[in-house]
Amino acid sequence: MNLTLHVWRQKGPQDKGKLVTYPAPNVDSDMSFLEMLDEINDELIRKGEDPIAFDHDCREGICGMCSQVVNGRPHGHQERTTVCQLHMRQFNDGDEIFVEPWRAKAFPIQKDLIVDRSSMDVIMQAGGYVSCHTGGVPDGNTFPIPKKVADYAMDAAECIGCGACIAACPNSSAMLFTSAKVAQLAALPQGKPEARKRVQAMTKALLDEGFGNCTNHYECEAACPKGISVKFIAKLNREYLKSMIPSSTAEPV
Amino acid sequence: MNLFTSTVGRKILMAVTGLLLIGFITVHLLGNLSIFWGADAINAYAKHLHDLGLLVWVFRLVMLCLFAIHITFGVQLYLENRAANSEDYAIQKTLVTTFSAKTMVFTGLIILAFLLYHLLHFTVQVTNPAISATNLPLVDGHLDVFSMVVLSFQKVFIAVIYIVALIALFLHLSHGLQSWVQTLGWSTGPSQDKVTAVGKILAIVYGLAYIAIPLFILARIVK
Known part of the structure; x- marks a missing residue:
């Protein structure tokens, strides 16, 4: 799958932050959403860039750590699914995907997709x-x-x-x-x-x-x-x- | 007292005052529909209300309190909720909420503006003095409310104001008529779907019945 990601990047709590576009070619449809981000990060690290910071822990949908708004929906469009259990087969080739942190005044952004x-x-x-x-x-x-x-x-x-x-x-x-x-x-x-x-x-x-x-x-x-x-x-x-x-x-x- | 400051306390106050206001618009609607039974019916209804004397003022005082509570907390909650939001998502998506739920404060303020106009128009009778009941000839010794209403709504400008405000009332009711059941804790999950459906149907009934009055007069069906 060939996808285009628009990810919220913010250096720290005081930074203004903005959406940055990343091409994601060769995404395996069996990957989870977080594995797909791991691949992007791997690429960023190889290039010497700062990887995308996001919360995650169990990656089996029970810990409540992952917290990403995918295309305007918390945890993405699949019902009753945390974003770590959302798989790329739920998307179509050529899709543009917007990834943002939880947004609320009571959830100050720490970095990129991580909120407090x-x-x-x-x-x-x-x-x-x-x-x-x-x-x-x-x-x-x-x-x-x-x-x-x-x-x-x-x-x-x-x-x-x-x-x-x-x-x-x-x-x-x-x-x-x-x-x-x-x-x-x-x-x-x-x-x-x-x-x-x-x-x-x-x-x-x-x-x-x-x-x-x-x-x-x-x-x-x-x-x-x-x-x-x-x-x-x-x-x-x-x-x-x-x-x-x-x-x-x-x-x- | 935490009923006036807590989040659930104010929610309950909104529901209870809203319910009582629904009670008012129900009685008001039933009374007003007497216009379809002709001049004598609505004039007799108006005379009946006037004859209540002191009770009218007690009633007005209660209404003032209800409106004051409902509007003050409605606006206050709206401002607090806006302050609790940080910036918008790049893709703003809602899943189940309705236009009427999202616009409660705006439809509410339209209704408030209309209420003030409505009182100046039919109660204080200063907006159109030439066709106010106090200046029209008496009918059988009492005020000719029927003619005042009919002459008013024959003016397109006035009828349009009323119809627009009543559409706002319909939107406000289509959230309010069902939301209170959840707020007072009487919903058990699946039951709320039925309550929501009934609430929306009732809102349509109220909206159509109210709008029928200026619309039928404007169309010269009632004259």
Whole structure:
């Protein structure tokens, strides 16, 4: 395959950055998108140029490190696929491909396609945990959790925290990411005692970190490589409403 | 209080005030449609409203609060969201969002501008004094609202203003009429698709019913 790439190059956080065109002749259709970039980088290094910097780790679609907007879509056009699992057979000979970093104020660009996603960590640190000793692996069925609830929590837990939802959101909101964490924990007995505090703290952190507000565009769900549903945002809204009702037994928010 | 500052709190406020405003435009529409039952029907409706006396002012105060909350937070959220975005992608692509969802703040501001004009036109009656109900001859001892409306919408300029504003209202409603269900947490995923479809159909119904009034008068079907 013979392709033309337009890749965002930016030397550092302060640099202005621009799209640079690279011809990509002889691309094997069995390569993954990142392998194709590896080849381009190999060529750049041989020529003594600075290779394209991009985040990656597991390259099997589970770690959430790869973060590229390909032709205007986070992780590219194939549904429910991270960019590391996107293969060149999904493209046609002669295609022009635009590769850009996640774009949001809360994701400052570090270099080329690498953005700083610690703002998502701050949201997690605000409440994406349970404050209890979990001990060793419990015996099966120690906690009576109905299958439906376990499945629901597992669907939310599928979130790999890559940030595609934020890259896709017209408001750069992190609501889908936050809601997946809130919903997962709120569904399970271990998460219930802190549910009120969690939803308040995590949504506050979301705004404090400079993410936008959710206005129900649902672009996040469409872009999510794990198919996280916006039903979890509805769940977060319910949890938020519940947290506003005074309770004599729950911890103060 | 965090209802007024938090991201979800303000979203809920937008939904609740939006819902109450939908309640208002529903009652307003049903009342206005009485024009199709002739002069007596709408004049009697207008007289009925005027006779409410103090209640009219209570109602106006509530409406003012609803609009103030809905508009203030709507604009505030829009500005915050714009500030949260960094530069645009070279290829800007949206997958599922709609034109109406993307233009909520703009259609909202068009509706606000229209609302001010609408109040000056039919409530304060200063934009076209010659055909205002206060200057038209009384009918059976009360104001002739029917003639005011009909003479107004026979003017192309006025009718066009109303029709354009009502198209903006239709767009605003086609997002708003379904979005609140998700915001209040009543959506369970697949159910939201049905809610969205029903919301859009309702928005078309509201839009057509409202636009029918100036359009039918402009076309001299109602006179």
